Amino acid sequence: MVLLESQVKLKTGSIAPDFELLGIDDKKHSLNDYSxxxxxxxxxxxxxxxxxxxxxxxxxxxxxxxGNEIAIIGINSNDSTDYPEDSFEAMKETAKEKGFKFDYLVDETQEVAKKYGAMCTPDPFLFNSQKQLVFHGRIDNAMKPDDSPTEKTMINNMQKLLSGEKIENDFDPSIGCSIKWKEN
Incomplete structure (x- = not known):
C-alpha cells in the first residue's frame, strides 16, 4: 500500500472542473446539479x-x-478491475452499510480525478458558491486510521466558508492510500 499526500494541482481560486458521473442512485450527476x-x-x-x-x-x-447548505459529493476513481471491492455494486453496499446520505459517484475513466489532481483517498476539495477552490486538504488532523482527531479541520473551514471568513491555511495535505490507477 502506497501512502500519498495530496498535492496541489488546482490552486486556491481555481474553478472546479465539471464532470458527469453515475451515482449510486443510478442517475447521472454533473457539477451544475449543485449550483x-x-x-x-x-x-x-x-x-x-x-x-x-x-x-x-x-x-x-x-x-x-x-448537507443542507454545502453539497457533499464522494467520488470513487479507483480501478475496480484490480480492486473489485471498489466496484459500483460494492459502492452501493458500502453507502448503505455506512449510512452515507451524500451523493457517491463513480469515476470509471479516472478523468475527473486527473482534472482535480486527486492523489489519495480521501482527498477533499472545498469550493465556494462560485465553484472556486477555497480549501484543499484534510478532514481532520487524525493522520493514521487509529488516531483520534483533536482538530476538525474541514468542519472549521466549512463554517468559515458559510460565515464569509477567509480560510488562511488553504492547503493542508490529506494522507491516505494512493488512487488505484488503471494500467495504461
Missing part, C-alpha cells in the same frame, strides 16, 4: 482504503452539519 448550494465539497474516496474507513463517522458528521 443552489453555498459551497461544494468534493471528496475523492473509495470503499476499501483504511484511511477512508477511519473517516466514515467524520464524513457522516459533515453531511449532518452542512
Amino acid at each position: 443552489n448550494y453555498k459551497g461544494i465539497l468534493v471528496i475523492f474516496m473509495c470503499n476499501h482504503c483504511p484511511y477512508v474507513k477511519a473517516k466514515v463517522d467524520a464524513l457522516n458528521e459533515l453531511y449532518e452539519k452542512f
